[in-house]
Amino acid sequence: MLQVPQTIKTFFDAVPVKNISNDHTKLDDINIYHFQGTSNSQAKFTLAVFNTTQEGDLIIPTDPISLGYTLILSHKSKFTLPKENGSSNCGIMAMSHLGSPNNVLPVLIEDDNLRNIKTLDSINHDLIENNFDSHEAKLVNSLVDSKFYDVWVQCILNEDLPYKVLSELFGLDETIEGNVVLRETQKYEFLTQVANWNSFKLRHPTLFEQWTRTNYLKNYYESQIGEFAKDLQLIIEYLNNNSDEQSTLIKHKVAGYMISIDKFLKSTKLGDVVVSQGEFLHQCYDLLV
Amino acid sequence: MLQLHVWGVDGEISLISPECLASAWLLSLVFPKNDFEIVTSSNTNISDINKLPVLITDDKKLNGFSEIVDFIDGNKFANESGYWSSRASSPREKLIHSCLLNLVETRVDVINQYNLYSNTKNYEKYTRKLFQNYFPFPMMYNQPLKFHNNAVAQVKLLGLSKNKTSFFDFTTTFQEEVAETEYFNSELSDDEDEEEKEVALSSLHEKQLIAKSKTKAALLESKNSLRCLVLLNHYLQEFIKTFKLLQNENENAFGYLFGGSPSACELLLYAYLHSLSSEKLPDRFVSSYLDLKHEKLVSFSKEQINNLQKSLSNSSFRPPQGAEIPSLFNEVGYLLGSIKY
Numbered sequence: 082m083l084q085v086p087q088t089i090k091t092f093f094d095a096v097p098v099k100n101i102s103n104d105h106t107k108l109d110d111i112n113i114y115h116f117q118g119t120s121n122s123q124a125k126f127t128l129a130v131f132n133t134t135q136e137g138d139l140i141i142p143t144d145p146i147s148l149g150y151t152l153i154l155s156h157k158s159k160f161t162l163p164k165e166n167g168s169s170n171c172g173i174m175a176m177s178h179l180g181s182p183n184n185v186l187p188v189l190i191e192d193d194n195l196r197n198i199k200t201l202d203s204i205n206h207d208l209i210e211n212n213f214d215s216h217e218a219k220l221v222n223s224l225v226d227s228k229f230y231d232v233w234v235q236c237i238l239n240e241d242l243p244y245k246v247l248s249e250l251f252g253l254d255e256t257i258e259g260n261v262v263l264r265e266t267q268k269y270e271f272l273t274q275v276a277n278w279n280s281f282k283l284r285h286p287t288l289f290e291q292w293t294r295t296n297y298l299k300n301y302y303e304s305q306i307g308e309f310a311k312d313l314q315l316i317i318e319y320l321n322n323n324s325d326e327q328s329t330l331i332k333h334k335v336a337g338y339m340i341s342i343d344k345f346l347k348s349t350k351l352g353d354v355v356v357s358q359g360e361f362l363h364q365c366y367d368l369l370v
Numbered sequence: 371m372l373q374l375h376v377w378g379v380d381g382e383i384s385l386i387s388p389e390c391l392a393s394a395w396l397l398s399l400v401f402p403k404n405d406f407e408i409v410t411s412s413n414t415n416i417s418d419i420n421k422l423p424v425l426i427t428d429d430k431k432l433n434g435f436s437e438i439v440d441f442i443d444g445n446k447f448a449n450e451s452g453y454w455s456s457r458a459s460s461p462r463e464k465l466i467h468s469c470l471l472n473l474v475e476t477r478v479d480v481i482n483q484y485n486l487y488s489n490t491k492n493y494e495k496y497t498r499k500l501f502q503n504y505f506p507f508p509m510m511y512n513q514p515l516k517f518h519n520n521a522v523a524q525v526k527l528l529g530l531s532k533n534k535t536s537f538f539d540f541t542t543t544f545q546e547e548v549a550e551t552e553y554f555n556s557e558l559s560d561d562e563d564e565e566e567k568e569v570a571l572s573s574l575h576e577k578q579l580i581a582k583s584k585t586k587a588a589l590l591e592s593k594n595s596l597r598c599l600v601l602l603n604h605y606l607q608e609f610i611k612t613f614k615l616l617q618n619e620n621e622n623a624f625g626y627l628f629g630g631s632p633s634a635c636e637l638l639l640y641a642y643l644h645s646l647s648s649e650k651l652p653d654r655f656v657s658s659y660l661d662l663k664h665e666k667l668v669s670f671s672k673e674q675i676n677n678l679q680k681s682l683s684n685s686s687f688r689p690p691q692g693a694e695i696p697s698l699f700n701e702v703g704y705l706l707g708s709i710k711y
Contacts (some may be wrong), residue, residue: 216611220469227476280527284476286520287420300418304437315465322462 113174114140116160127190128154128173129181132252134344138164138368142173143250143345145233147187149295149337151205152368153330157212161370175252178274185278208330218327221319221360224312225331229338232309235302236342236351237275243269250345273350310354317361336365372397372406373426374414374438375541375694379503379686383410385648386486386500386517388479388641389435393423395637395678399453399683400442411690412504416711436471439634454626454633463628466612470627471635473608476640477528481602485646487521490591491653506697528601530594599659602646606664609639624666632674640671640678653710691707 113127130147133140140163142148151173155162163172174190181188182200189199199207207224213219237247244264248255253271257263274283282289288297313335320332339362340354355362374397376383376390383391397406417424418433425432425441432438448455457466486497501514526692570576587603613627647657647668658670693700693709703709 154386200624216608216615217466220466220473220608220612224469224472228472283523283527286523287414290420295418295420297418299419300433304419304433307440308436312465312468315468317463318461 090226112176113172114163115172116155116158116163116169118160118168123178123193124158125170125192126154127171127192129176129186129188129190130173131175131186132173132358133173134249139369140173141340141369142175142187143252143341144186145232145338145341146201147173147337148341149334150187150189152333152336153208156329156333164185171174175294178251180369184274198353212330213327215325215327218325218331222327222331222334225277225316228305228309228324229335232354233280233300233304233338233342234275234278234281234347235298235305236349238272239299239302239348240346240351242346242349243317246345247271250341254321306350306354309351310357313354313358320361332365333368336368339365340369374406374408375411375413375422375424375426376408377412377422377504377547378410379412380689383408384412384500384504385645386497387422388392388638388645389475389484390423391644392634392638392641393425393435393438394682396438396442396453396634397425398678398681399632400445400447400451403684403686407686407688409688409690409694410586411696412696413690413694413696413700415696415701416694432628434477435634435638439471442634443590451518452631454628454631456633463616465633466616467475467628467633470609470612471638473605474638474642477605478602478639480524480528480530481598481605482520482642482645484525484528484594484598485651485656487518488525488530489653492651493518495652496650504696506695509698509701528597530601536662563579584616595655602656602659603663606667610664610667624664624670636674637678640675643668643671644675673699701709 095280114133128142130142130144130148130151132143134143137354142151143270151162154160154171158171160169160171176186178184178186182198185201187201187202188206191197191199209219209222213222240276244253244258245255247253247268248258276289283302288301293332316331316335320328320335324356339355339358342349342352343362346352347356374390374393376394377387378384380389380428383688384392394408412422414420416426417433421434423435423438423440427441432441442453443455443457448457457465459467485492487493496517502510504510505513508654529696566661568579570579608625610624613624616627617625626632632640643660647654647660649657651657690696693703695709698708704711
């Protein structure tokens, strides 16, 4: 019988290098920016986002969906947005999208008796179930979730954004920016994943047939920009005419898109649409408290 | 003259693309019949987004149903026709219309994909055979498979397949089924629903095993069909609730959502209902369900569909010509850049 050499045996015996206990592990508090204020509920949650940025003395997420949900969580829990030395037990945390169960952020990490990680799908579902009873508000919310997300994904895919912008938005490794090969490889790999967000590639398989000279994806994006502009205008009118709680939640969600696009994607076609709604953009920035 | 390129053959628009049918209805409602022609080209290369319908006007090309609706809404004939144009309506109505159009395009479309491609009986006996009418030799071989694969992947979004994923699931939807290996196979799987692999001991035992696996497959398909009906019911309820909201009627009634004529989102819904409950399909489980569950909506939409089909029958259809034909020669020319659309 074949004898396993001692070196190989020792190597395999050394695995696992570290034993991870089954106990409740705590999130590393160093990376968490806590909301300010005290909530009535004892719930403890952390929203994991792509990256964070400083807006005045506030810390906010960089991508539109995370920013929208940070505003909603802050509003619902009667907190104010995170600062460097926030006092509550809830907060936001930048992490790699590869750490998410489905390779996309945000995810909500609830740390009560048991840790519960909620993906965007569950967060959206819970928001509608617990807060929306008006049929009209549900329809508008679903339009934002579906169409705004799609057009944002298309903007990332089509606009050929500099690596620096992608790095700021999604927390990609900044240190490799000077190395062309590593930078382009990382960018290509990342954009391949972006196409899968919101199941965009799956819902539009014909746009990704690349063996012809026509750039279907770019053409589709250009047509969708016009639709986004029209829908945004209608939603702004809807929000100006309704001030109930459900409309406020939708406004926070839309504000996430407006602020993030204004800060990072201003030079894009999507940015042009957002900037053209100056008054509403101003109202969105007013929500950052 | 306007040219509408659609999926179809011999003056008939295909069930595989309700968007093409809705676009044709829209044109027939708005324009005089001599102002447009419908070309049953079934050639997606004509489109800038690789998808039909395409409307070619004197100065531009409009790709997809939404762009065609925008063009028609801006046309002078739109307000005088039997069509509800969102142009002159209130912002609230426009927003609701946009939401419902999005609902039909993203959700009801998946139900239609399930009915035509993922439902074995309908796919094997109807949908797959359609493509031999649309494409000349040898183009008809790979197309149905491509559509089928796309549809099977898409229906997973609504949980209508064996491997469940959710609508906002971003990764697992793209994983191919993992091939069975020594370490990963159905015997070792701890999923209770997984069928245990048994080795046939005799020819009689083998027959029993085959019969058992067929029964399981049929049960799984029934389960998916039921789920499909639940989802369809949910989406139709959205229209019924909107009707109640806008027209202040009770939930048992159904009619036009916005005033006295159909809007673009309603036309698209009727086109999907026409496709879902077509008499040409061998498995008409959707039709039976709709007749039982949504009597008012079905009777109203059937009446509308009959009127729209009548007005469409007067329109001029023509088969594709020259470069419009989806032939191998044209395909190669398009790939090489010698043919441009």
